Amino acid sequence: MITDTLFDITKASESRIADVDLDAPGFGREFADHMLEMEYRDGQWQQPEIKPFGSIEITPALNALHYAQSVFEGTKAYYVDGSTINLFRVQKNYERMARSCERMCIPTIEKDIFIEGIKELIRLDHQWVPEKEGNTLYIRPFACAFDPIISARVAEQYRFYIITSPVGSYYERPVKLTTTQQYVRAVKGGVGAAKTAGNYAASLYPAQQAKKEGFDQVLWLDAEEHTYVEEVGTMNIFFVIDGVLVTPSLRGTILPGVTRDSIIELAKHWDMPVEERRISIEEVMQAGKDDKLEEVFGAGTAAVVAPVEEVHHDGQSVTFDIDGRGPVGQKFYKAITDIQYGKAEDPFDWIASVKID
Template sequence: MSTDNTFNITKVSSTRVENVNLDDPGFGERFSDHMLEVEYREGQWQKPSIKPFGTIEVTPALNTLHYGQSVFEGMKAYYADENTVNLFRPEKNHQRLVRSCKRMCIPPVSEDVFIDGITKLIKLDHQWVPQKEGNTLYIRPFVCAFDPIISARVSDSYRFFIITTPVGSYYNRPVKLTTSQKYARAVKGGVGAAKTAGNYAASLYPAQEAEEKGFDQVLWLDACEHKFVEEVGTMNIFFVIDGVLVTPELSGTILPGITRASVIQLAKHWGLPVKERRLTIDEVMEAGANGTLDEAFGAGTAAVIAPVEEIHHDGQSVRFDFEQRGPVGQKLHDQITDIQWGKAEDPFGWITPISVNS
């Protein structure tokens, strides 16, 4: 085991990367050689450890299993060249993790541990970063309660982990969306803006029902009136209506996506009209019917820019003729991914490069 001022590091004796096809890795199925773990006890976070990836032993009474006090993030690392791996806006992921922790009564992890931990993991496991265009190393930081007590209260102990996994495309074709008049993802005053496990667990059954009807995901509407568009189960949603890029405003029930913010900033930089506002599903369907809905796409870390093929609501559908992305979505996708992969200028300072051979 080696140590530095802030981390204990135990390296694997030999890598498993030769056993993984990085050109076709699936999504979240194989995990890199190392992981990070930090324990919170006695009112403070302890010294971080990087160790071989493996199982952890927990008690059946672990309170996070019963009461769901956990939050997570989703990030990617991008192969730039044999010496460099890029991170995309990692400080924004840390800021969102801190906000999620606050909402779930979890002590926040410091930015130093978050960024430095990811950096050290990437340096150790840089061979796991796929070189094939479109494939990346997915990074999953998460925090969970660790008290061995079945009691509905705030925990006294926590664990922070970072694991990584090589991934391919999340969606390999345009997606079909349907609304739900019966279920809701989030309510005002709830935890919709936090990236917490329960949000995703609650969305699985409606998503399963949507899949049984031939759709890929639910286009969530507001919980009170089932009238206003909010987001898709796995990403934020954008529409190009009469030449204007429109997305639902953040109101506490929508996850503030890092890719969402990047799309808005980039579009404004180009001079493309952008509006963040309340948007009814009836307006979307009417724009589709009268020809002013030019395109729709989702935006998220896993999907980047995912084109929408169909929007279904109340027995009616709007369909798009694009085999892949529309012109706005394609332009945004190309620019964002080129910045991420180091192929284009980064005018916003979004990229944090990691020198993997130093």
């Protein structure tokens, strides 16, 4: 065991990387050699440990399994060269996880543990970062209740983990979206702005129904009036209407995406007209009919910028004859990925580079 100022480190005796095709890893199916684990007990977080990736033993009475007191994050590592791996805006991921923890009554993890833990895992498992452009190492920090008690109350014990996974593209083609008048993702006063497991579980059934109808994801509307666009199940949403970039404003029911924020910052940097505001689905559909809806795209860590080829609502569709990103979406995609892969200057100080010995 190697002792570090922040972490106890136990290295894997043998790497599993020879069994993985990093050029075609899929998404979330393969995992790198090491993980971080930290326990919360007796009112404080204990010494974090980095150890070989593997199964964890739990009781069927585990609190998190019954009451979903669980939060997570998602970020990526990008191969630059043999000595450098880039991380993108991990500070924003930490800040969002801290807010999610507070909302779900989970003790906040220290920033140094979160950020330095990611960096240390990258140093140990840097060979797992795919060199093929477009493929990355997905990083999944998560925390959950760990009481061995079936009781609907705030837990006293927790676990924090970071695991990593080589991944390819999340969407292989433009996506088709449909609204639903029957289901909602989040309500005011709820947990829509937190990255918590229950949000995603609740969205699975409507998404499954959408897929049966030939769509890829649900374009969620607000819970009160079923009128205003909020987000997609796996990403935030952007519209280009008559030359203006428009995205729904954050009102506590939308996840504040890191990629979303990056696109808005880039638009302002370029003096591109951008509006964060309430936008009704009727406005979107009418803009489509009037040929003013120039592009629609989603934005998220997994997808980066995903083009939308159809928006369906109440029996009507707006479609785009595309086989890839439109010019605006492509401009954002290229700008973000060029910064991520170290191909362009980073005027925003978004990148944290990890040096490999």
